[in-house]
Structure formats: C-alpha cells, structure tokens
Amino acid sequence: MAITGLARRDEIWQSTLGWQPGDAQWAQFQALYQGILAGNEQINLTRLTEPDDFWEKHLWDSLSGLWPWLGKGDGSDQRPDWAQSVTIAQVIDIGTGAGFPGLPAAIAYPDWTITLLDATQKKIRFLEELALEMGLTQVRAIADRAESLGHRPHHRGKYDLALLRAVGPVSPCVEYGLPLVRVGGMAVLYRGQWTPEEEATVERVAAQLGGELTAVQSWQTPLTEGMRHCVYLRKVRPSPGKFPRQPGLPAKKPL
Template identity: 50%
Template structure:
C-alpha cells in the first residue's frame, strides 16, 4: 500500500502543499508503521486514505497558516501523549528547523518511535518517556517550550492543564479536537483563568475526505503558572478544573 499525495486537496483545504521530500518522508513513515503494526498495535488507522486524512492532514492542519506562529524561527515544541508519533512526527518532517519532543508514558511506543527517527534520520525530534503530570514539573521541561501539541485525551480543560506547564510565557498550546460543545469552551475558559492562559482562536474544519468535524483550539500562556499545576497523576482527569 502507498499513500496518496492529494496535492490539490492540500492546496484547497490549507493553502499549502508538501514538497517532494516531505511526501517521501511521510511515505517512509507510513511503511515503517505498517511493518511495526504487525507486531505492536500502534494504530488502527492503516488504510492509505484514512492514514492520510486522520494522521497526516490532521497533524499538519493544526499548525499551518497561523499568524501568531513564527514559522521561520527555530521553535521548541512538545507533543504530549504522542502515541504512534502524531501530530509530532509529520510536523517534525515539514519543519526540520524546529526541535520537537515526543512525550508518551508507554515505553513500547517510545521505543518504536526511536526506530522511526532512525529510519527517517529525523535529528530534530527527541523522545521522552513519562506522564505529563510528572514531566511538567521537571525543571528542564517546565515553561521551556514555544509550542505544545495535544490530541484529545480528555476534556479540553484537562488538556490545558497538561499543556500549559510546559509552555513559556507567550507560548502557544494547540488542542486537537473532534466536536467542541459550548459547555466545554466555558470550562476551558475557567481552567485557563486558573492556569494563567487565554483562548486566542478556535478553528473549525471539515476533514477533506470524510467531511468529519474537526476543531483546533489555540491557547496562549499569559503568566507564570502556579507550582501546584499540573496536579498529581490521574487528578486532572478525575477532577477537571
């Protein structure tokens, strides 16, 4: 199986197109995932069109075309709960001058991502094993990233508590979501007040192939965060702000 390129769809949906090199890197990543997936269940999304839309298009759509991101600078980013490497790996491929940390608590997944980094020769990506609630308190990671990425792992207020401790003041968090209810926006606003952040943009898309609803939520860290956040492992999910 090979990935479709869908250059016209990239252009129409995001006003952006990958280069030939990027397409080749994505294809290599896809083949690596298919190979490993036989031994370890990394992702259920392996059919080429599904993989393209749910892993590649979705990853890139969250960070393209934003006037508050300094694309040419060497941004330091973290992908929290990266799983099989999304959205971090596709983004690392298109922005080789960014430094991207891929964080996951499952050692098996991190070991596999290390194999991908080797196969793709991606020197701008590093891996971290651990829980966001713990790593967010480590001095070398706390308040040291320009950009945080998190795919839906719970309520938006929970995602905000995971992501904001990693960001520098002025840093941007990107929350990848499917549907977004009004009540969730209210709870996010309440959480951000406690965490020292503000909501700057919500972008709604229909995915180009299946027309599924997608939201990308952008928050900015406005002040230094209280030492109590993130709370202990499991607490943010059990008791959302």
C-alpha cells in the first residue's frame, strides 16, 4: 500500500515563519518523513506518523525555534537585532530523539554543521544511517549524555546554537545546554505553555550558568492552533566548571 506524502503548504510556511522550502529541501522533508516511518517499524521513534501531525508537530515546530535566522519571522523585513549578532556554524540538538529539530534544521540550513545528541544508542545508529541515506553530510550523531558531553574539551563551549526540544523541565534544560554553547552563542528551549514562574526560573538558572534570557516567542500552531513558546538564552560568560553536574542530578535536583 502506498504511503501518503506530506502536503507542502508553502503559504503557511511563508505567512508564519517568513520562509518556505525550495524544491530540493521539500524533497528532503518528504524523504525524512518516509525514513522516519520506516524506522518506526523497528524502533519507537514517534507517535506522530499521520502526515498533518508530522508536518506541524515535527517539521514546522522544529523550524519555529529557528525563525530569527529563517527570514522575517516577526512580520518585519529583518531579523531581530539580537539574532543578527549571532553567527551560526556549529549546532547541537540535545536529546534529539527521532532527529528533531536537528534533521529539519540540517535540511533548512545546509551550511550548518549539526550534531545530534541522544543517550540511546539505537536511535543514534538509526539517525546516522538516515542522514547518510539523505545526503546530509554535515550531520553527525553522538550517543552520550549532555551532562558528560558538557565537560569534554572538544564540545564544551564550542557550539553557536544549542536546541532543546521535548527534553524536560526548564531548569535541567538550561543546565544541559549553556555549558556547550560558546560565549556569544545561544540556546533555544522549545516549550508548550509558558508561565511567569518558568520565566523566573530560567532567568535565575541561566544567570548561574553564564546566560541571560533574551526573548520568548509565542506561537499558535498553524493547523491545530495549539500554543507553543520558544525561549532564547544568550551565553554572556563562561559557565562555571562544576556545571553541568553529574548525570541525573540536573533532573533529580534542579537548580
């Protein structure tokens, strides 16, 4: 039986994010969808396998966090001032799971080097093979924990951008992400609802990790009209050497 493909929806891409995929990028999005569906038969990757769900909650949602670098995004003709000062070449997707948002980012930004990080070996092996099949030669995948990788010299403070989507509460996310980001770089936290209490927590924890809250972008998802928020943290000074703490501690004992 033939598998239904994704609807392209260029108008929605353009009206929401100020960007739309080219033909080659759209073909890669379709290949990503087919690849995830095939992998899902062997590994538990995602429950979102219907075309509309996949388009909105994986593709669109992944790139919503990158709107400052995609195009107008906020309705103006230019990126926000705080985004223009960030030069991006090295990106890490922390807790990538089924490859989101890292693989859509690699398709949208072929000049970026994308590192997919996840503690599950099976998922990392699958993502390595999928990226290779899709010709995404700038993608690498690492099976490790963020708490450990954050202390490795080749990774600590080396990334221009850290992406954290569906990883956990905000405090551990900040502790996972900021030590891996260079001074001047940014971490993006993908969230659903967003409360004043979470914002206060992020500001407090980011200050301990060498960061500051730069912006919070709210979104209404274009098909199901759900609420999403993207939280942008700038790294303003090096993270203290004791962070991140030992594996498991950030989640068990949040800052």
